[in-house]
Amino acid sequence: MRFNLIGPFEIIADDGRVCVPSAPKVCQTLALLLSRHNEVVTPDCLIQELWGESPPRSAVTAVQTYVYSARRIFVKERLAPTGRTLLSTKPPGYLMELEDGEVDTRIFENLLARGHAEFRAGNPECAVQQLRRALALWRGPALCNVPVGNVLAGHTAHLEELRIHALELSIEAEHHLGRQRETIPELRVLVHQYPFNECFHGHLISALNHAGRRAEALQAYRQVHRILDRELGLEPSPGLQRLQYQVLNP
Template sequence: MVRFNLIGPFEIVAEDGRSYLPSTPKVCQTLALLLTRANEIVTADALVHELWGESPPRSAMTTLQTYVYHARRMFVAEQLLPDDRPLLVTRAPGYAVQVEDDEVDIKVFERLVAEAHADLGADRCESAVHKVGRALELWRGPALSNVPAGDLLTGHIVHLEELRIRALEIRIEAEGRLNRHRESIPQLRKLVNDYPLNEWFHSRLIMALGSAGRRAEALQAYQNLRRILAEELGLEPSPDLQRLQLELLGSRPQRTTQGPGPAGSGPAAQGPARLPVFS
């Protein structure tokens, strides 16, 4: 089975393990856009916009046809696919790549995250952690890091990054429900460093530290977030986080709260998560 890997440097891996990449950047860009919309028709106009933006040359359509021709020739010359298997087909008003979902890492990633989300909703937390782990293992670096990206590819890269954050939130939430607070602290410290404005990650770090009996560190983590928000945005932490600080200080009784989570479909959509009892 040929594999198309886009989560990281773009590469095409043949059944025998050989790896290929078109030598022409715009051929790579054309294939990458088609693969992000696998089994869908991508119009020629959309491809032209991706390749040249708002100022395409007069020869854009002819040049696009040349790029498609070179892509097809590569698959034949390198024997990446069986002779009788069409891959890149012309479908008015544009082109389509015909692949199985398991052949494109983006499709596998999206499926695993969706399954993990469903498992979390059904309180199958071990399964959710396992599937998210498999999904995140597909990340070999920034998506399409070796391909020039126009407006359309940039939008899809942003979508993938948001879905990666959603996957991380699902894993943290599932591990929290499994009472793995102490084990999640190193991961959460990295996440708040990587995503300093994500209050959900900060809230889970504070909760994990408090649950592990490290109240002073939890309070320091809150102060770190407060400083970041003040310096970067001129804002205070959310009301939920301010209440969490008071609970750490022992000024308020334990309550039920819920982190922001992915809008409409992340951990928070599963219902409120109860704060641990801090000692």
């Protein structure tokens, strides 16, 4: 059994069946409980997520109904082994009890941590393997098929920041292995997806220069210069300016 939050929310049964609750509020309730699995989530937290600052008078009862519906899904779809309780009431709220390997976000975080540790230990090849496994879990924006309120918005933003960090670190590890040329296609995509991320622009300039494509490297520098100046009124960082100098003065 696995719960996938990175991309469309889905529950994968042990036999491979895919289950997605049809009721949006039940999906949202489950997503919040899963984002904090093995932690007690209070009704107030769920109410804040589901209705923000304007909850209905029946909010507490509605939350109880959504939790009950989630439990019914686990039973109806036979998602949990006999005798195992996935979602329990534990004062002052509700608790989803799961192993780390049953939630894709935790798998991603653990792989990222291993990749970071391998890179710091001077093992870029192992780092790349762990980081690429982590990034392969992304099937799209986190919880892209679920309504997201104030609480989950923070969680999805945090996951996106971790994804960017994993991308930056994997590119850096690839470059440590001398694979600058191989990363150019990926970096072309990344600088368009994240136009204000100077790290991706810098890696692209460096990779193009290393591949002997100086004109393209200068063009890539001019592109980020235009973006920063036009959109933010900023000059490129000193690091990017040093890269430009290195291209001009090999």
